[in-house]
Amino acid sequence: MIARQKLSKKERKNLIKGLLFISPWIIGFLVFSVYPTVYSIGLSFVRYSGFLPPVWLGLQNYQRLISDDLFWQSLYNTLYYAAFAVPIGIVVAIVLALAMNRNVKEVGIYRAAVYMPSIIPPFALALTYIVLINPQYGLFTYLLSFLGVPQTNYLSDPNSAKLVIVSLAQYGAGGTALIFLAGIRSIPQTLYDAARIDGANRLQCFFRITLPLLSPVILFALITGLTGAMQVFDPAFIITGGGPNNGTLFYIFYLYRTAFLYAQLGYASALAFVLFIIGLLLALLIYRLSQRYVNYELVS
Known part of the structure; x- marks a missing residue:
């Protein structure tokens, strides 16, 4: 000892x-x-x-979860949202970071323009998005009409309504893009010079140098993005109210209704604890799998 x-x-x-x-x-x-x-x-x-x-009540609140259809529906909606919003958000952020890394005079203005949507209050952004996707006079509907896409109320179908909220999440990719930009600029230029001498093109440099060395940043963005996705609330509350047909009734939204509309604080607390366990298990799983793919050193 x-x-x-x-x-x-x-x-x-x-x-x-x-x-x-x-x-x-x-x-x-x-x-x-x-x-x-x-x-x-x-x-x-x-x-x-x-x-x-x-x-x-003992374990009755947890036993109630098993037979609660809205619990399973909200959990499915949240995992559906996370499965699409988080990976798409990472891809969008990497593309924006690569664009912001260009050596042009206007890059400062471009970086500010890309970052601005991420600091817009969710309430204002959601209200603006309602106008943009309006099936009669929305700007997005007008632009899609040139591609032959008919006027559609995307909020009337559960699946398309979830995808609308997924697309809305990408407006916050500017903040994550700045983190990726810092990661890209920390990669030594000598690695790219050596790769070009060996005959590598830009695409090969990206997949063989940039992406592997960005893996710690990707892990960070994945865990933080997953944490935010499991707590999505504002867009569904403002745009759809959980509809249609509970298609956008996300987990936190259901927890909120249970606690503050139905005054079932005990059951809502059980929902919150289950969400904590699910989020913890997902984070541990991602971290465990990341040990195979995340490269923390510039030279192995």
Whole structure:
């Protein structure tokens, strides 16, 4: 057994000072993160409306999930959204980053224009998107008419409504593109010069140099994108209200309705805890698989 090394008087003094400096963060973390999480887990075992005293139910809230069709529907909608929005968002961000890496005079203006949609409030962006896809006078409908696409109300079908929200998510790709741009600019130019001397073209340089060395950034974007996708709420709440036919009833939207419209805080807490477990398992799975493909060194 390794003996514990005692801290000197100076080290203890420095430790106390360090803890005092970070105490605001520690207190905030305990009050606003740890306590609500523990409290929510406790609520998942009771029936509680927020007005009457809680009633102990044990595992009944979790047993109810198995037979709850809306739970499975919302989970399917959320995974469907994540399966399309996250990979497409990464591809779009990489393409934008490559474009922003071009050596042209107007690149600064272009970077600002690409980043601007990602800071637009979701409420304003969703309302704007409703106008753009309007089947009668929407700009997108007008442009698609030149390609022979008939006027269609994309929000009237569950599948197309989900794809509309997936496409809306791509307006936030500018923020992720800046992260990819930083990753691209950190790759040594000497690697590209050596590849061109060996006869590699631009496409080969991208797949053999850029993409492998961007794998840590891709992993980061994948995990953060998946985290955001599992919590999608604003577009469905504003644009479709969960419809049509619960086609855009995402998990967080269902949790919100259960807690604040139906006053079933206990059952909503069980939904929240299950979502936490699902997100944690997906993140661990992605991280485990990434060990085979992520390259953390420039030269292996």
